Amino acid sequence: MSIKSPLYQVKQYLKYLVVSQTRYTIHSPFVFDLVNNVLRDKTFYDDFVALDEMKSNLFQRTDIIETVDFGAGAGMKKYATKVGHLGRMVKQRSQRKQQLGLLYRLTRYFKPDYMLEFGTAAGISASYLKKGHPQGHLITMEGCASLAAVAKEVINEVGIDDVEVCVGNFDVILPKILTRCPKLDFVFIDGNHRKEPTLKYFNACFPFATDNSVFVFDDIHWSKGMDEAWKAIKSDTRVSLTIDLFWFGLVFFRKGIEKQDFIIRY
Secondary structure (H helix, E strand, O other), rough: OOOOHHHHHHHHHHHHHOOOHHHHHHOOOOHHHHHOOOOOOOOOOOEEEEEEHHHHHHHHOOEEEEEEOOOHHOOOOOOOOEEHHHHHHHHHHOOOHHHHHHHHHHHHOOOEEEEEEEEOOHHHHHHHHHHHHOOOEEEEEOHHHHHHHHHHHHHHOOOOEEEEEEOOOOHHHHHHHHHHOOOOOOOEEOOOOOOOHHHHHHHHHHHHHHOOEEEEEOOOOOOHHHHHHHHHHHOOOOOOOOEEEOEEEEEOOOOOOOOOEEOOOO
Protein backbone atom coordinates (compact mmCIF):
# COMPACT_ATOMS: atom_id res chain seq x y z
CA MET A 1 0.00 0.00 0.00
CA SER A 2 1.18 3.51 -0.84
CA ILE A 3 0.65 6.00 1.98
CA LYS A 4 0.99 9.71 1.29
CA SER A 5 3.41 11.44 3.63
CA PRO A 6 3.86 15.24 3.47
CA LEU A 7 7.21 14.90 5.26
CA TYR A 8 8.36 12.30 2.73
CA GLN A 9 7.42 14.63 -0.13
CA VAL A 10 9.32 17.52 1.45
CA LYS A 11 12.46 15.38 1.78
CA GLN A 12 12.15 14.19 -1.82
CA TYR A 13 11.61 17.73 -3.08
CA LEU A 14 14.74 19.00 -1.31
CA LYS A 15 16.68 16.14 -2.87
CA TYR A 16 15.19 17.05 -6.27
CA LEU A 17 16.35 20.67 -5.91
CA VAL A 18 19.90 19.50 -5.19
CA VAL A 19 20.28 17.01 -8.06
CA SER A 20 18.10 18.58 -10.78
CA GLN A 21 19.62 20.06 -13.91
CA THR A 22 18.93 23.34 -15.66
CA ARG A 23 18.61 23.67 -19.44
CA TYR A 24 22.21 24.89 -19.66
CA THR A 25 23.60 21.53 -18.53
CA ILE A 26 21.50 19.42 -20.93
CA HIS A 27 23.29 18.11 -24.04
CA SER A 28 20.45 16.10 -25.58
CA PRO A 29 19.00 18.12 -28.53
CA PHE A 30 15.58 16.51 -28.06
CA VAL A 31 15.41 17.29 -24.34
CA PHE A 32 16.90 20.77 -24.78
CA ASP A 33 14.21 21.59 -27.36
CA LEU A 34 11.51 20.19 -25.08
CA VAL A 35 12.71 22.31 -22.17
CA ASN A 36 12.83 25.51 -24.22
CA ASN A 37 9.61 25.07 -26.20
CA VAL A 38 7.39 23.27 -23.68
CA LEU A 39 8.64 23.28 -20.10
CA ARG A 40 9.75 26.91 -20.10
CA ASP A 41 7.03 28.22 -22.40
CA LYS A 42 5.29 31.04 -20.49
CA THR A 43 2.79 31.91 -23.24
CA PHE A 44 -0.77 32.56 -22.08
CA TYR A 45 -2.67 30.80 -24.85
CA ASP A 46 -6.16 31.96 -25.82
CA ASP A 47 -7.56 28.57 -24.77
CA PHE A 48 -6.57 29.30 -21.18
CA VAL A 49 -9.29 31.94 -20.84
CA ALA A 50 -12.16 29.45 -21.16
CA LEU A 51 -10.27 26.65 -19.39
CA ASP A 52 -9.34 28.76 -16.38
CA GLU A 53 -12.90 30.11 -16.14
CA MET A 54 -14.28 26.57 -16.21
CA LYS A 55 -11.91 25.55 -13.43
CA SER A 56 -12.79 28.58 -11.29
CA ASN A 57 -16.53 27.93 -11.70
CA LEU A 58 -16.09 24.31 -10.67
CA PHE A 59 -14.19 25.27 -7.53
CA GLN A 60 -17.09 27.51 -6.47
CA ARG A 61 -19.80 24.86 -6.77
CA THR A 62 -21.46 23.99 -3.47
CA ASP A 63 -23.71 21.10 -4.54
CA ILE A 64 -23.23 17.91 -2.55
CA ILE A 65 -21.69 14.89 -4.26
CA GLU A 66 -20.81 11.35 -3.19
CA THR A 67 -17.55 10.02 -4.61
CA VAL A 68 -15.99 6.56 -4.77
CA ASP A 69 -12.22 6.04 -4.59
CA PHE A 70 -10.71 2.75 -5.84
CA GLY A 71 -7.12 3.95 -5.42
CA ALA A 72 -4.72 4.89 -2.64
CA GLY A 73 -7.40 7.01 -0.97
CA ALA A 74 -9.27 3.80 -0.10
CA GLY A 75 -6.43 2.59 2.13
CA MET A 76 -6.69 -1.15 2.78
CA LYS A 77 -10.24 -1.32 1.46
CA LYS A 78 -11.26 -2.13 -2.11
CA TYR A 79 -12.92 1.27 -2.32
CA ALA A 80 -13.95 4.18 -0.12
CA THR A 81 -16.85 6.64 -0.38
CA LYS A 82 -16.91 10.28 0.59
CA VAL A 83 -19.64 12.93 0.65
CA GLY A 84 -18.94 16.65 0.40
CA HIS A 85 -19.16 19.87 -1.60
CA LEU A 86 -18.30 19.32 -5.25
CA GLY A 87 -16.12 22.42 -5.50
CA ARG A 88 -14.04 21.51 -2.48
CA MET A 89 -13.52 17.93 -3.65
CA VAL A 90 -12.59 19.00 -7.17
CA LYS A 91 -10.08 21.51 -5.83
CA GLN A 92 -8.44 18.82 -3.69
CA ARG A 93 -8.17 16.41 -6.62
CA SER A 94 -7.29 18.73 -9.50
CA GLN A 95 -3.84 19.46 -10.86
CA ARG A 96 -2.16 22.74 -10.05
CA LYS A 97 -2.27 25.58 -12.59
CA GLN A 98 1.36 24.98 -13.57
CA GLN A 99 0.75 21.27 -14.16
CA LEU A 100 -2.42 21.85 -16.18
CA GLY A 101 -0.60 24.34 -18.38
CA LEU A 102 2.16 21.79 -18.94
CA LEU A 103 -0.33 19.09 -19.97
CA TYR A 104 -1.79 21.54 -22.51
CA ARG A 105 1.65 22.43 -23.90
CA LEU A 106 2.72 18.77 -24.08
CA THR A 107 -0.20 17.74 -26.29
CA ARG A 108 0.15 20.96 -28.28
CA TYR A 109 3.82 20.10 -28.92
CA PHE A 110 3.56 16.35 -29.60
CA LYS A 111 0.14 16.42 -31.33
CA PRO A 112 -0.89 12.88 -30.29
CA ASP A 113 -3.58 11.14 -32.36
CA TYR A 114 -4.64 8.80 -29.55
CA MET A 115 -4.61 9.86 -25.90
CA LEU A 116 -5.53 7.88 -22.79
CA GLU A 117 -6.03 9.34 -19.31
CA PHE A 118 -6.26 7.41 -16.04
CA GLY A 119 -8.34 9.46 -13.58
CA THR A 120 -10.83 11.88 -15.14
CA ALA A 121 -12.15 13.33 -11.86
CA ALA A 122 -14.27 16.35 -12.91
CA GLY A 123 -12.70 16.58 -16.37
CA ILE A 124 -10.32 19.49 -15.80
CA SER A 125 -7.09 17.82 -16.90
CA ALA A 126 -8.91 16.10 -19.78
CA SER A 127 -10.05 19.51 -21.01
CA TYR A 128 -6.51 20.92 -20.94
CA LEU A 129 -5.13 17.83 -22.69
CA LYS A 130 -7.70 17.91 -25.47
CA LYS A 131 -7.58 21.68 -25.98
CA GLY A 132 -3.85 21.34 -26.54
CA HIS A 133 -4.51 19.15 -29.57
CA PRO A 134 -8.21 19.24 -30.57
CA GLN A 135 -7.64 16.90 -33.52
CA GLY A 136 -6.60 14.00 -31.27
CA HIS A 137 -8.95 11.39 -29.83
CA LEU A 138 -9.04 11.20 -26.02
CA ILE A 139 -10.30 8.35 -23.86
CA THR A 140 -10.42 9.20 -20.17
CA MET A 141 -11.27 6.75 -17.40
CA GLU A 142 -12.93 7.48 -14.06
CA GLY A 143 -13.88 5.04 -11.32
CA CYS A 144 -16.52 7.28 -9.75
CA ALA A 145 -19.75 7.56 -11.76
CA SER A 146 -20.87 10.82 -10.12
CA LEU A 147 -17.57 12.54 -10.94
CA ALA A 148 -17.66 11.15 -14.47
CA ALA A 149 -21.11 12.72 -14.94
CA VAL A 150 -19.70 16.10 -13.89
CA ALA A 151 -16.76 15.60 -16.27
CA LYS A 152 -19.10 15.03 -19.22
CA GLU A 153 -20.90 18.30 -18.41
CA VAL A 154 -17.61 20.17 -18.11
CA ILE A 155 -16.23 18.82 -21.38
CA ASN A 156 -19.42 19.77 -23.22
CA GLU A 157 -19.45 23.26 -21.71
CA VAL A 158 -15.87 23.91 -22.78
CA GLY A 159 -16.84 22.87 -26.30
CA ILE A 160 -14.59 19.83 -26.71
CA ASP A 161 -15.40 17.03 -29.13
CA ASP A 162 -14.10 13.49 -29.61
CA VAL A 163 -13.70 12.63 -25.91
CA GLU A 164 -14.87 9.34 -24.39
CA VAL A 165 -15.46 9.29 -20.64
CA CYS A 166 -15.38 5.65 -19.54
CA VAL A 167 -16.65 4.75 -16.07
CA GLY A 168 -15.43 1.86 -13.95
CA ASN A 169 -12.56 0.27 -12.08
CA PHE A 170 -9.44 0.64 -14.26
CA ASP A 171 -8.54 -3.02 -13.82
CA VAL A 172 -11.89 -4.00 -15.32
CA ILE A 173 -12.37 -1.48 -18.12
CA LEU A 174 -8.78 -0.98 -19.32
CA PRO A 175 -8.41 -4.28 -21.25
CA LYS A 176 -11.59 -3.56 -23.23
CA ILE A 177 -10.51 0.01 -23.96
CA LEU A 178 -7.09 -1.08 -25.21
CA THR A 179 -8.69 -3.40 -27.78
CA ARG A 180 -10.06 -0.26 -29.45
CA CYS A 181 -6.73 1.60 -29.50
CA PRO A 182 -4.55 1.12 -32.59
CA LYS A 183 -1.78 2.92 -30.70
CA LEU A 184 -1.21 5.19 -27.71
CA ASP A 185 0.64 8.39 -28.54
CA PHE A 186 0.05 10.01 -25.15
CA VAL A 187 -0.83 8.40 -21.81
CA PHE A 188 -1.48 10.35 -18.62
CA ILE A 189 -1.58 8.13 -15.53
CA ASP A 190 -3.18 10.07 -12.68
CA GLY A 191 -5.09 7.43 -10.80
CA ASN A 192 -4.67 4.92 -7.96
CA HIS A 193 -1.24 6.27 -6.84
CA ARG A 194 0.08 2.92 -5.70
CA LYS A 195 3.16 1.04 -6.84
CA GLU A 196 1.67 -2.21 -8.15
CA PRO A 197 -1.26 -0.70 -10.09
CA THR A 198 0.99 1.98 -11.59
CA LEU A 199 3.41 -0.64 -12.93
CA LYS A 200 0.48 -2.78 -14.08
CA TYR A 201 -0.98 0.11 -16.11
CA PHE A 202 2.43 0.92 -17.57
CA ASN A 203 2.91 -2.67 -18.73
CA ALA A 204 -0.63 -2.86 -20.12
CA CYS A 205 -0.17 0.31 -22.20
CA PHE A 206 3.37 -0.36 -23.38
CA PRO A 207 2.45 -2.68 -26.30
CA PHE A 208 0.55 0.25 -27.82
CA ALA A 209 3.43 2.72 -27.55
CA THR A 210 5.33 3.91 -30.61
CA ASP A 211 8.76 5.50 -31.01
CA ASN A 212 7.10 8.91 -30.61
CA SER A 213 4.84 8.10 -27.64
CA VAL A 214 5.08 9.89 -24.32
CA PHE A 215 3.73 8.50 -21.05
CA VAL A 216 3.20 11.00 -18.22
CA PHE A 217 3.03 9.78 -14.63
CA ASP A 218 1.58 12.04 -11.94
CA ASP A 219 2.92 12.32 -8.38
CA ILE A 220 5.98 10.13 -8.92
CA HIS A 221 7.32 11.16 -5.49
CA TRP A 222 3.93 11.14 -3.73
CA SER A 223 4.94 8.23 -1.50
CA LYS A 224 7.63 5.59 -1.07
CA GLY A 225 5.55 3.20 -3.18
CA MET A 226 5.24 5.68 -6.05
CA ASP A 227 8.96 6.41 -5.81
CA GLU A 228 9.65 2.71 -6.20
CA ALA A 229 7.31 2.50 -9.19
CA TRP A 230 9.10 5.41 -10.86
CA LYS A 231 12.52 3.81 -10.27
CA ALA A 232 11.26 0.55 -11.78
CA ILE A 233 9.96 2.37 -14.87
CA LYS A 234 13.23 4.27 -15.27
CA SER A 235 15.24 1.03 -15.15
CA ASP A 236 12.97 -0.76 -17.64
CA THR A 237 15.01 -1.69 -20.73
CA ARG A 238 12.10 -0.79 -23.01
CA VAL A 239 12.36 2.85 -21.91
CA SER A 240 14.90 4.99 -23.74
CA LEU A 241 14.57 8.32 -21.93
CA THR A 242 12.90 9.69 -18.80
CA ILE A 243 12.48 13.18 -17.40
CA ASP A 244 11.78 13.73 -13.70
CA LEU A 245 9.99 17.05 -13.08
CA PHE A 246 9.23 16.03 -9.47
CA TRP A 247 5.44 16.24 -9.79
CA PHE A 248 5.42 14.62 -13.23
CA GLY A 249 7.55 11.90 -14.76
CA LEU A 250 7.85 11.81 -18.57
CA VAL A 251 8.70 8.53 -20.28
CA PHE A 252 9.84 8.09 -23.90
CA PHE A 253 10.53 5.05 -26.08
CA ARG A 254 12.64 6.54 -28.87
CA LYS A 255 14.89 4.04 -30.63
CA GLY A 256 18.45 4.76 -31.62
CA ILE A 257 19.34 6.99 -28.67
CA GLU A 258 21.46 6.28 -25.65
CA LYS A 259 19.55 5.43 -22.46
CA GLN A 260 19.24 8.64 -20.44
CA ASP A 261 17.46 9.78 -17.28
CA PHE A 262 17.08 13.49 -16.60
CA ILE A 263 16.01 15.35 -13.47
CA ILE A 264 15.08 18.83 -14.64
CA ARG A 265 14.18 22.03 -12.83
CA TYR A 266 12.30 24.47 -15.04
